[in-house]
Amino acid sequence: MADRITTDLMDDIKTRISNLVTEYTRGLKGCYYTDLRLEIDEGQGAVAENGDSRECYEDTNLSFGVRVIAGKGIRAPGYFGQVIGMSDTGRIEKIVREGIDHAYRRAYSNAAGKLRAKETMGRLGESLCDTTLAPIEVHQDKVSAVFDLDPREVPLKDIIEITKEISKEISSYDRDVRFNQVMASTMMIRELFLSSEGTDIDQSYALTQGLLYVVAQNEEGSQELYDYIGDQRGWEVITKGINAYEKTLRDFSLDLTGDALDLIKAELLKSTDKEVVIVTDPHYNALIAHEIIGHPMELDRGLKYETAYAGRSWLLSGLDNHHIGKQIASDLVTAYSDPSLPGYGHYKYDDEGTPARRVTHIDKGIFKEFMNSRQTAAILGVEPNGSFKATDASFVPLIRMSNTVFAAGDTDTSDIISEVDDGYYLKGHRTPSISESRENFRISAVKVYRIRNGELGQLFRNGGMTSDSKDYLMNVDAVGNDFKMYPIPNCGKGQPMQTKRLGNGAPTMRSRARLTGE
Amino acid sequence: MVSIDELRKGVRQGLGFIKGAGDILGAEIVASSNANLLTRLNYTSHIPCNGVEEPKSTESYGVGVQAIFKTTDGIKTGFGSEPGDLSLNGIRKALDKARRNMVYDPAFRSLPHPSTEKPLLREYHDQRLMDIKDEELVTLGWRVLEGAIGVFNDTGVSEKIIIGGDLTLIQERIAVASTTGIDAYDESSLIMVSVTSMIEGENTKGSGWTTGICMDNFCPEDAGAESARNALATRGGQRIDDSEYNVILGSQPVTDLMNNIIIPSLNLSMIDAYSSAFLGRMRKKVAAENLTIFDSGALPGASGSKSITCEGLPTGRTDLIEKGMVVGFLTDHYYSLKILADEEAKRKLGVDPNDYKEAFAPRNGFRFETGGGRSYSRRVSISPTNVIVDTTDEFTTEDLLQKVGNGIYIGRIWYTYPMNGLGPGDFTSTIIGDSYLIKNGKLSTPIQPNTIRINDNINNLLMNITGITRDKRPTLIWAADEVVYAPEMAIKGVKLSNIAVQEG
Structure with missing residues (x-):
């Protein structure tokens, strides 16, 4: 028996626990459905600060999560999740069975509570209903990871060395660089999904990420910038520039440091009371795609699950009051989520075994489709589209973006700028603040340039834009042909909050909004 | 367990x-x-x-x-x-x-x-x-x-x-x-x-x-x-025009500002990284004199209390802002020693930390999991416990309403973020519920949720506090480690913008 957890352990674990999901749960009274997710991660990484190593790690993680739908008279869900260690693998059947028992007791008790509430809450009890999962085709499949340089075979000392050397180089770049932190990590993840319906999905993927956080400061001003490179690939992301930026972590970090130093000399942008013409680059638009396309297109928000946390969606008030089929953007705008694209949001099956497919959100300005789960699809009366994902197997999945993007248009980027007599060019996203149902946003940019007579001019710092979402989308009058996809590593949702990696992309676009700044 | x-x-x-x-x-x-x-x-x-x-x-x-x-x-x-x-x-x-x-x-x-x-x-x-x-x-x-x-x-x-x-x-x-x-x-x-x-x-x-x-x-x-x-x-809510308003922040908005901007700026690891609204401002006035903030990890009966830190040290009280002046920072053992030996410390703090060693006591080294729990698998980092927003004022809510006269009562905000890093202090947030117009010293018409965005700077807000209630309420917000014992707070001249005009 192995002495440490590795992704190879999954085969043995699977043979020992798969009958729990099918046969054992059949013996539980009123148990209608069970699924089990099990995940093994093998990862390593390092952090350097101001030219010195700060920390590194080489570790593994094994976790599982259970969902049971059960009840008498009415059905309800119950869940359980746990992180376990190598010493637990010898008795994993017992641990998983106890987890199923917890989830079952919660589901059964929840159903009893629902039935009681339905009987005592009068008219307000009428909407309490059976928990139903929309049907899916049952699959058995195995999906292999894609990488050139296996994350498990990268020597940890190489990761330590690369972060330290880059950090050292940044520290000596300029005396106004006050602080820098460089991180690099690479990991292999293997996920197993088993359901009482017979689904059996075994998916593996590699994941590699680099981060720079840099602060430049002098008497003129200061700038704090951070950004990531990453992809669901191996160590080549860091050392060979196989990523959205087509840069190694070193080159990416030095460029971002240069931006910070340029910006401390730039003037502060002034806010405007009125809308101005704004051209936005693909990196900035990736965050627009995330915040005002992706999030409001998550059906759990539409169905109010996130009212107390990450917010609702302005696109759906009720089942008979929504914007499906209506124009919500200029006819130049098409947007979709596509897990089949490479990037942080790539996967073949979601966390309830639904085959993933492209979900077209906006087709030439018309709102078409939400991302959904089996439960929310059943409520809306549509087919599941494979968008239910958890950050870790011990957590309950949420409806999540995959690779959510604005589609490319057919205009040359240079034309989008040269057609502007007076406007602004926002380059690189920074921080978003979005209103509760995603109907308004303010997003800051790394750099803002004045556009005069079709040419880029003065550089400004600490600026951004704000607009009502629909106004902004309806005012789009140019979409470029320079589509790019970026990694977004830190999307927060749910309770407890789950931080998820996903992809967002876009081309250059032009619209109108108010500038934000001083 | x-x-x-x-x-x-x-x-x-x-x-x-x-x-x-x-x-x-x-x-x-x-x-x-x-x-x-x-x-x-x-x-x-x-x-x-x-x-x-x-x-x-x-x-x-x-x-x-x-x-x-x-x-x-x-x-x-x-x-x-x-x-x-x-x-x-x-x-x-x-x-x-x-x-x-x-x-x-x-x-x-x-x-x-x-x-x-x-x-x-x-x-x-x-x-x-x-x-x-x-x-x-x-x-x-x-x-x-x-x-x-x-x-x-x-x-x-x-x-x-x-x-x-x-x-x-x-x-x-x-x-x-x-x-x-x-x-x-x-x-x-x-x-x-x-x-x-x-x-x-x-x-x-x-x-x-x-x-x-x-x-x-x-x-x-x-x-x-x-x-x-x-x-x-809050039925029958109305909109308001873009303007500067005298406002009262309820316990939840005070907590939101504490969690997202003020407490991170009082974290010594953020000072170390040159990322704080209070960079170089220790022993300097950053807020109105009626504001005092401290962290109190050993408060009996309080929701965020712990007996020890995750470094095994006793929790206790750490004074952060006293009568408007920055007097201390949240820290763990690592950063408490690092700052004392840091050649750049005076630039980061504005004072020599060796003159104020007691301000860097390691009472806040924790290994908190997201959503709660003390993890064996995490390295120590700096986290608050019970954040007490205190005051010398003796105001009640009614006193604050009278003091403001005409303005806005803001009961709940959301998505409060520093827009350009913590340093400049710029932040934005939207008002999403529990809010009212204040007319003639009383709560009046409710304000429609999701129709107002706050666009301001934390330094302006802190300096423009005109009154704080004596009573506080333990308040938690989404994904926060700490419990904030938050009063209500009157602030003059807060910049509010009318948003989401074209609904749906």
Whole structure:
């Protein structure tokens, strides 16, 4: 028996626990459905600060999560999740069975509570209903990871060395660089999904990420910038520039440091009371795609699950009051989520075994489709589209973006700028603040340039834009042909909050909004 | 959950084992066991729903080792952990990982030493909360919903009602032992409810919440009922024009600003990284004189209290802002020593830290999991506990309303972020509920949720505080570690913008 957890352990674990999901749960009274997710991660990484190593790690993680739908008279869900260690693998059947028992007791008790509430809450009890999962085709499949340089075979000392050397180089770049932190990590993840319906999905993927956080400061001003490179690939992301930026972590970090130093000399942008013409680059638009396309297109928000946390969606008030089929953007705008694209949001099956497919959100300005789960699809009366994902197997999945993007248009980027007599060019996203149902946003940019007579001019710092979402989308009058996809590593949702990696992309676009700044 | 005795036995045995290893100059061993139990709520009167949507839990236990190694390249430190195993085998695996993970960090000075202070809290957890059964967890969730629905039923409102939120129970046990002589343990429990009720057709929204550390007298239905009453009270909401307004911030907005901007700026690791709204401003006035802020981890009965930090040191009071002046920072042991030896410290703080050593006492080194729990697998970082927003003022809410005269009462904000890093202090946020116009010193017409954005700078807000209530309410916000004991706060000249004009 192995002495440490590795992704190879999954085969043995699977043979020992798969009958729990099918046969054992059949013996539980009123148990209608069970699924089990099990995940093994093998990862390593390092952090350097101001030219010195700060920390590194080489570790593994094994976790599982259970969902049971059960009840008498009415059905309800119950869940359980746990992180376990190598010493637990010898008795994993017992641990998983106890987890199923917890989830079952919660589901059964929840159903009893629902039935009681339905009987005592009068008219307000009428909407309490059976928990139903929309049907899916049952699959058995195995999906292999894609990488050139296996994350498990990268020597940890190489990761330590690369972060330290880059950090050292940044520290000596300029005396106004006050602080820098460089991180690099690479990991292999293997996920197993088993359901009482017979689904059996075994998916593996590699994941590699680099981060720079840099602060430049002098008497003129200061700038704090951070950004990531990453992809669901191996160590080549860091050392060979196989990523959205087509840069190694070193080159990416030095460029971002240069931006910070340029910006401390730039003037502060002034806010405007009125809308101005704004051209936005693909990196900035990736965050627009995330915040005002992706999030409001998550059906759990539409169905109010996130009212107390990450917010609702302005696109759906009720089942008979929504914007499906209506124009919500200029006819130049098409947007979709596509897990089949490479990037942080790539996967073949979601966390309830639904085959993933492209979900077209906006087709030439018309709102078409939400991302959904089996439960929310059943409520809306549509087919599941494979968008239910958890950050870790011990957590309950949420409806999540995959690779959510604005589609490319057919205009040359240079034309989008040269057609502007007076406007602004926002380059690189920074921080978003979005209103509760995603109907308004303010997003800051790394750099803002004045556009005069079709040419880029003065550089400004600490600026951004704000607009009502629909106004902004309806005012789009140019979409470029320079589509790019970026990694977004830190999307927060749910309770407890789950931080998820996903992809967002876009081309250059032009619209109108108010500038934000001083 | 693993018992505290087993955790203590694990770290003590582990220490004995590690002391025998030839290349180890020192070590800190932490063992913990945590459970986060939660019933998530989603009730919608106009959409089929489950009511209690997710009764669930996540659990883990294990051991972590931070060790100092003597190597041919000098002294190095490393951290490793092993889940699910408190035996010597688990310790050995964690130590092996720490050895593989060691690096030379010139800023590392030492492991924490035992404090001369003693922990103030003992046996303060609630056994009922530690032993809760699956069925009780589910029932507690239904009680929250019943509280809200009871209010709606009493008033006859039945159209487009939303009730969302959760009841969360956190069970935490931790033991720490080190070669420097630390031998400490802690056991804590926390229960909290956060609920939002809406009448969606009328665009009204109300919040309710409660926190506690024991089951006796804990009434989850009260939070549900409060949220429903507040939703009903904000019917008929109006918009306002873009302008600067005199405002009163309720407990939730004060907490949101504390959590996202002010407390991160008072974290010594952020000062170290040149990222704070208070960079270079220690011993300088950053707020009106009526504002005092301190962190108090050992407050008896308070929701965020712990007996010890995750470094095994006693918790206690750390003064942060006193009568408007920055006087201290939240820190762990690592940063408390790093700042004293930092050649750039005066630039970062504005003063020589060696003149104010007491301002950098390591009372806030924790290993918090997202959503609660003290993790054996995380390195120590700096976290607040109970943040007390205090004042010399003796105002009541009514006094503040009179003082403002005409303005805006802001009861709940959301998505509060520093837009250009913490340093410049620029921030934005949207007002999403529980808010009213103030007319002639009284609460007047409700304000429509999601129609106002705050665009301002934290430095302006802090300097323009005109009054703070004496009473405070323990308040939690989404994904926060700390509980803020938040008063209401009057502030002049806050910049508000009218948004989402074209609805839907």
